[in-house]
Amino acid sequence: MFIELDSHTANGSAGRIRKDNECKIIAAAEAEFARHGYKGASMQSIADHAGLPKANIHYYFGSKLRLYVAVLAHILDMWDKLLVKLDAAGDPAVELEAYIRAKMRLAQAYPQASRIFGIEIMSGAPYLQEYFSTGYLEWFKGRTAVFEAWMAQGKMDRLDPAHVIFLLWSSTQHYADFACQISAALGKPGQTLQAADYERATQTLLHVILKGCGVQPFHPYQGNESPR
Structure with missing residues (x-):
């Protein structure tokens, strides 16, 4: 039912770094989408907010649309788990x-x-x-x-x-x-x-x-x- 974030097979420190970066990006994207909406938010602003290069955002999520969908999936997952x-x-x-x-x-x-x-x-x-x-x-x-x-x-x-x-x-x-x-x-x-x-x-x-x-x-x- 939920859209899953892409994951690589990397283990150990590389996997932890990726997970930490994804969490930073999701948090930054939530702030930008809440403030400016999907159309008004920019990938550069999200990268600045996350403290990561813009290239990292594209590497992990590919596009603004995929990032937005990942944010929605994260929100719904938090709420729906409670109801379940x-x-x-x-x-x-x-x-x-x-x-x-x-x-x-x-x-x-x-x-x-x-x-x-x-x-x-x-x-x-x-x-x-x-x-x-x-x-x-x-x-x-x-x-x-x-x-x-x-x-x-x-x-x-x-x-x-x-x-x-x-x-x-x-x-x-x-x-x-x-x-x-x-x-x-x-x-x-x-x-x-x-x-x-x-x-x-x-x-x-x-x-x-x-x-x-x-x-x-x-x-x-x-x-x-x-x-x-």
Whole structure:
């Protein structure tokens, strides 16, 4: 389902250097694509941001398009791995808390990733057509099946599982996509949201989403409590 980055058979230090360079390039590309979009980003700017020669970017990824697709693949891989971890045999209170906390950590650590994905989707997903057409529906049905199993076991209320997942996606990614608005609304215009802000947001989402799904949160949120 995911587009894999090219790899060579080199081992040892050469392989580690390549992996380190690819990580630097992906991180630099995320910053440039988030700031300028696919068309506005340049390979030279990405190379400068990564601290590597432009020739290295072309060597590892071939073209800006292939690099952009690799960035999208990296983003989707991070998110989808979390959803795959949900276990139908587990307690939804535990499973959903772990998922929401992990997604909020990604929103804090990789806000640019969410913005790149948002731009791509709002543009009609021109570079994700293959991703959405190659087994995606079957994969997503496998994720909704986890929620259906919880409902059948009486562990959560009867809801449309697809829309529960959409709610989980949108509510957690909101803190990356609209960080400037949130900072202003919290009386911190121009400031980066801090760990305490994310913890309060996470506790609120857990309280609202779990109770809305008929699941009793393990750590009920009290508005005046200090973040854990």
